[in-house]
Amino acid sequence: QVQxxxxxxxxxxxxxxxxxxxxxxxxxxxxxxxxxxxxxxGQGLDWMGWINPYNGDTNYERRFQxxxxxxRDTSTSTAYMELTRLTSDDTAxxxxxxxxxxxxxxxxxxxxxxxxxxxx
Amino acid sequence: xxxxxQSPDSLAVSLGERATINCKSSQSVLYxxxxxxxxxxxxxxxxxxxxxxxxWASTRKSGVPDRFSGSGSGTDFTLTISSLxxxxxxxxxxxxxxxxxxxxxxxxxxxxx
Numbered sequence: 001q002v003q004x005x006x007x008x009x010x011x012x013x014x015x016x017x018x019x020x021x022x023x024x025x026x027x028x029x030x031x032x033x034x035x036x037x038x039x040x041x042g043q044g045l046d047w048m049g050w051i052n053p054y055n056g057d058t059n060y061e062r063r064f065q066x067x068x069x070x071x072r073d074t075s076t077s078t079a080y081m082e083l084t085r086l087t088s089d090d091t092a093x094x095x096x097x098x099x100x101x102x103x104x105x106x107x108x109x110x111x112x113x114x115x116x117x118x119x120x
Numbered sequence: 121x122x123x124x125x126q127s128p129d130s131l132a133v134s135l136g137e138r139a140t141i142n143c144k145s146s147q148s149v150l151y152x153x154x155x156x157x158x159x160x161x162x163x164x165x166x167x168x169x170x171x172x173x174x175x176w177a178s179t180r181k182s183g184v185p186d187r188f189s190g191s192g193s194g195t196d197f198t199l200t201i202s203s204l205x206x207x208x209x210x211x212x213x214x215x216x217x218x219x220x221x222x223x224x225x226x227x228x229x230x231x232x233x
Contacts, residue, residue: 047224
């Protein structure tokens with residue numbers, strides 16, 4: 001069945017970088033944008049951007065420009081999100097989610113989440 | 121950016137009663153080209169990722185119980201749970217995918233009275 005499986009929890013020091021992976025199963029990887037959404041503890045959902053796995057095009061939320069890089073490896077159907085210059089405000093659960101490119105569709109399926117804690 | 125505002129922030133409803141959540145967007149999310157509202161509703165239970173219930177404002181995702189329904193167009197939308205069940209306790213979010221950046225409402229927490 002359609003599934004996104006994310007990498008495990010991470011603990012990072014302030015100023016460090018994080019890189020989370022999201023491996024796709026059960027569908028055509030290049031047919032769905034992979035979005036990244038984060039959720040700080042006890043807070044709401046915060047959209048970070050997407051990558052088009054077909055051609056590698058990206059669209060980042062302005063607030064993360066200069067700190068975020070989304071990439072993909074079509075040979076392994078895996079998407080990656082790297083965030084640099086981490087602060088405690090980046091402590092959050094990070095989710096990947098898929099939306100169908102052809103119909104400009106909604107966030108249809110989600111990964112299980114990756115908890116990233118930024119602490120000195 | 122399109123701002124999504126939900127009301128109320130929380131509500132407590134008796135089992136079997138109706139729950140209604142409202143969502144207002146700061147600009148229309150109705151795309152005239154295809155006459156679709158680019159609006160989705162998500163349910164998030166503690167410790168779980170969000171799950172889509174409704175997309176295109178009123179299309180129920182396959183497998184979602186028919187007590188969940190979405191309505192509205194343009195800037196004003198509603199998620200209705202016609203007969204609240206214990207398993208519906210969750211936080212509900214609306215989200216627009218009309219343009220970038222995609223934005224979510226702040227969430228509405230639904231509890232049992």
